[in-house]
Amino acid sequence: xxxxxxxxxxxxxxxxxxxxxxxxxxxxxxxxxxxxxxxxxxxxxxxxxxxxxxx
Numbered sequence: 001x002x003x004x005x006x007x008x009x010x011x012x013x014x015x016x017x018x019x020x021x022x023x024x025x026x027x028x029x030x031x032x033x034x035x036x037x038x039x040x041x042x043x044x045x046x047x048x049x050x051x052x053x054x055x
Contacts, residue, residue, distance in 0.1 A: 002038050020047045
């Protein structure tokens with residue numbers, strides 16, 4: 001899904017804003033290491049805003 005995500009983002013007119021919400025999108029959550037998970041969203045595309053909590 002990395003390639004379709006990047007193509008979709010490229011097709012969106014400016015300004016392109018990416019919002020990441022929830023543990024699964026930000027850090028993989030319970031799906032970390034699953035066969036269908038490439039990486040955290042911010043490692044694939046630039047994320048403009050997220051609700052990531054610092055510890």
